[in-house]
Amino acid sequence: MNGPYLELAGASKSYDGGATQAMDIPSLTIAKGEFVSLLGPSGSGKTTTLMAIAGFLKIDKGKILLNGRSLETVPPHKRNIGVVFQNYALFPHLTVEENVFYPLRMRGETRSAAQSKIDRALDMVGLSGAAGRHPRQLSGGQQQRVALARTLVFNPDLILLDEPLGALDKNLREHMQVELRKIHRDLGVTMIYVTHDQTEAMTMSDRIAVFTNGRIDQIGTPDQIYHRPATRFVASFVGDSNILSGTAIGEDRLEVDGLGQMPLTNPSLTGGQTFDVLIRPEIIKLRPAGQGTTGHDAVIEDSINYGESHLVLLRVGDRSLRARMLSTDMKHLRPGDKCRAEWDPAYVHLIG
Amino acid sequence: MTQLAVDHAVAGFQPAGWGAALFRRPALLYLPALLFLGAFFLIPLGLIAWMSFTEPTAGLGNYLAFFESGRSLRILLNTVLTAAIVTVCALALAYPVAYVAATKPGTYANILLLVVALSFWTNFLVRTYAWMVIFSNGGPAHSLLAFLGWSPPPRLLYTSFASTLAMVQMLAPLMVFMLYAVMRRIDQALLRAAGSLGATPARAFVTVFLPLSTPGVINGVTLVFITCMGFYVTPILIGSPRDMMISGLIAEQLEQLVDFGGASASSVILLVFTLALFSIYSSIFDIEKIWTR
Numbered sequence: 112m113n114g115p116y117l118e119l120a121g122a123s124k125s126y127d128g129g130a131t132q133a134m135d136i137p138s139l140t141i142a143k144g145e146f147v148s149l150l151g152p153s154g155s156g157k158t159t160t161l162m163a164i165a166g167f168l169k170i171d172k173g174k175i176l177l178n179g180r181s182l183e184t185v186p187p188h189k190r191n192i193g194v195v196f197q198n199y200a201l202f203p204h205l206t207v208e209e210n211v212f213y214p215l216r217m218r219g220e221t222r223s224a225a226q227s228k229i230d231r232a233l234d235m236v237g238l239s240g241a242a243g244r245h246p247r248q249l250s251g252g253q254q255q256r257v258a259l260a261r262t263l264v265f266n267p268d269l270i271l272l273d274e275p276l277g278a279l280d281k282n283l284r285e286h287m288q289v290e291l292r293k294i295h296r297d298l299g300v301t302m303i304y305v306t307h308d309q310t311e312a313m314t315m316s317d318r319i320a321v322f323t324n325g326r327i328d329q330i331g332t333p334d335q336i337y338h339r340p341a342t343r344f345v346a347s348f349v350g351d352s353n354i355l356s357g358t359a360i361g362e363d364r365l366e367v368d369g370l371g372q373m374p375l376t377n378p379s380l381t382g383g384q385t386f387d388v389l390i391r392p393e394i395i396k397l398r399p400a401g402q403g404t405t406g407h408d409a410v411i412e413d414s415i416n417y418g419e420s421h422l423v424l425l426r427v428g429d430r431s432l433r434a435r436m437l438s439t440d441m442k443h444l445r446p447g448d449k450c451r452a453e454w455d456p457a458y459v460h461l462i463g
Numbered sequence: 464m465t466q467l468a469v470d471h472a473v474a475g476f477q478p479a480g481w482g483a484a485l486f487r488r489p490a491l492l493y494l495p496a497l498l499f500l501g502a503f504f505l506i507p508l509g510l511i512a513w514m515s516f517t518e519p520t521a522g523l524g525n526y527l528a529f530f531e532s533g534r535s536l537r538i539l540l541n542t543v544l545t546a547a548i549v550t551v552c553a554l555a556l557a558y559p560v561a562y563v564a565a566t567k568p569g570t571y572a573n574i575l576l577l578v579v580a581l582s583f584w585t586n587f588l589v590r591t592y593a594w595m596v597i598f599s600n601g602g603p604a605h606s607l608l609a610f611l612g613w614s615p616p617p618r619l620l621y622t623s624f625a626s627t628l629a630m631v632q633m634l635a636p637l638m639v640f641m642l643y644a645v646m647r648r649i650d651q652a653l654l655r656a657a658g659s660l661g662a663t664p665a666r667a668f669v670t671v672f673l674p675l676s677t678p679g680v681i682n683g684v685t686l687v688f689i690t691c692m693g694f695y696v697t698p699i700l701i702g703s704p705r706d707m708m709i710s711g712l713i714a715e716q717l718e719q720l721v722d723f724g725g726a727s728a729s730s731v732i733l734l735v736f737t738l739a740l741f742s743i744y745s746s747i748f749d750i751e752k753i754w755t756r
Contacts, residue, residue: 166658167658188658188659196656197652200652200655202671213660217657217661218661265660
């Protein structure tokens with residue numbers, strides 16, 4: 112990873128005279144060319160952070176540096192940061208082409224000199240044919256592309272995207288995710304992407320920052336966030352999860368609330384330490400009852416069919432557990448069946 | 464056939480009687496309004512037009528008299544000019560007010576709108592009398608000029624200045640509402656987007672807000688101009704008798720000269736003139752297109 116390109120240091124913003132902490136970020140650094148998602152529920156401070164970087168919101172304390180330069184006194188129009196807004200914010204009185212020309216016009220370029228750049232930007236998002244149309248004549252997906260082209264065309268130092276795909280239907284959204292990634296790869300531009308959709312964050316990002324209550328709980332690669340969440344909130348917000356409480360007994364065994372003792376591959380526990388124990392649904396394996404003696408006795412309470420997989424709701428003792436099974440492994444298991452549930456302790460993660 | 468009608472047909476539902484007639488011809492719903500307008504607007508208007516050609520003798524005499532009279536033509540010109548000045552002044556005053564009310568929502572904007580609405584809800588005649596008091600000799604405006612060292616202060620009441628100012632005050636709220644209705648719908652994110660794309664706040668206003676507010680400007684200008692063309696009470700009570708507006712002329716023809724034909728002709732000329740201006744203007748601005756935006 113390169114050195115910091117964008118840096119937030121002690122940046123905070125509160126409302127109502129400090130009663131509501133909208134954003135409090137001791138440190139966040141992003142390298143040049145990175146694709147970083149700010150992930151969190153609504154009201155968690157991710158959009159506030161984005162707006163502070165864009166300059167639409169003044170932070171109370173701290174610093175935001177871009178390429179080593181403090182942005183404190185730089186107004187939005189001089190930051191050279193592109194923003195793709197949630198509802199596209201296309202200018203309805205201008206054609207697609209004029210929308211894309213707009214940032215160049217503001218930089219004093221003439222239409223004829225800018226034409227090749229406009230064409231290239233529209234070509235990049237596959238909208239060359241729509242140059243003369245007005246935004247209202249385009250579909251949501253097309254409008255989104257125009258907004259993207261309008262941002263790409265002036266070669267910003269940084270691109271901020273505020274839930275840009277939120278208003279699109281599922282198929283189109285997945286298609287645009289792939290295209291956005293391709294554009295990011297091709298141009299090598301630094302992108303910060305705000306979303307509340309954890310799947311979107313997982314599939315697109317180099318790194319994810321998980322927000323809650325104005326703070327960043329964890330920042331890391333999608334793998335780190337998913338498999339080694341730092342807090343109970345991250346574990347429950349990202350992906351499906353079973354979170355149980357556990358107490359260490361000796362160096363490599365755990366007494367898990369409701370499930371009994373469980374061996375662990377993590378050594379060096381101290382007896383008496385308490386943890387949140389994260390068991391992802393997909394690490395749980397189910398066998399029909401009577402096959403082998405390892406694992407836990409379980410009853411299948413319900414099973415929800417997702418096509419390629421099933422979400423299985425289990426009862427183990429007095430605990431409910433969620434298991435994710437491939438449909439091919441569900442042939443002999445029905446709701447009401449007794450079975451045995453087992454998992455590899457190497458995949459169990461402790462949050463302490 | 465509408466989808467609803469198809470659904471009913473499929474369900475075997477057969478509307479009957481009046482309901483069925485309305486169902487097949489929704490245009491019948493226009494009927495009550497049409498009857499009302501016909502009885503109380505179109506027929507009287509037709510009678511006025513008829514009278515302008517027949518009273519006291521059949522022919523174009525009333526129109527010839529109007530256009531041969533220098534005074535009538537001056538009054539018509541003065542009416543158009545006054546309406547234009549009032550419209551421009553009302554726009555200049557109303558635009559900033561509507562802008563603040565629409566873009567900085569909150570208590571302040573609500574109070575601003577309430578003040579505008581209150582002044583609009585006050586009866587025209589009451590407001591005219593209020594202006595008479597303000598402008599009268601020894602009244603507040605007069606005393607203020609004297610206090611500022613204008614000695615002796617000029618007469619204010621019964622001047623075109625006073626009546627124009629009063630008409631601006633009366634019509635500015637209308638302009639505010641027309642502008643506000645359009646400005647409220649302008650997405651503030653567009654201005655932020657303009658900023659992020661490199662526009663200074665001033666350029667963002669000129670390149671984004673101003674063009675998007677033009678439908679409001681066009682609506683407001685049309686309404687204020689046309690309303691002002693027909694103003695009667697204010698110019699009569701506050702204005703200068705020398706700068707009469709056309710409604711004043713019509714009243715004079717009716718009340719003092721009992722010239723029904725002449726008054727009718729003047730009315731028709733005012734109507735035709737207003738419609739002509741409106742059609743020129745709508746062909747320039749393509750109002751249909753702006754309204755569908």
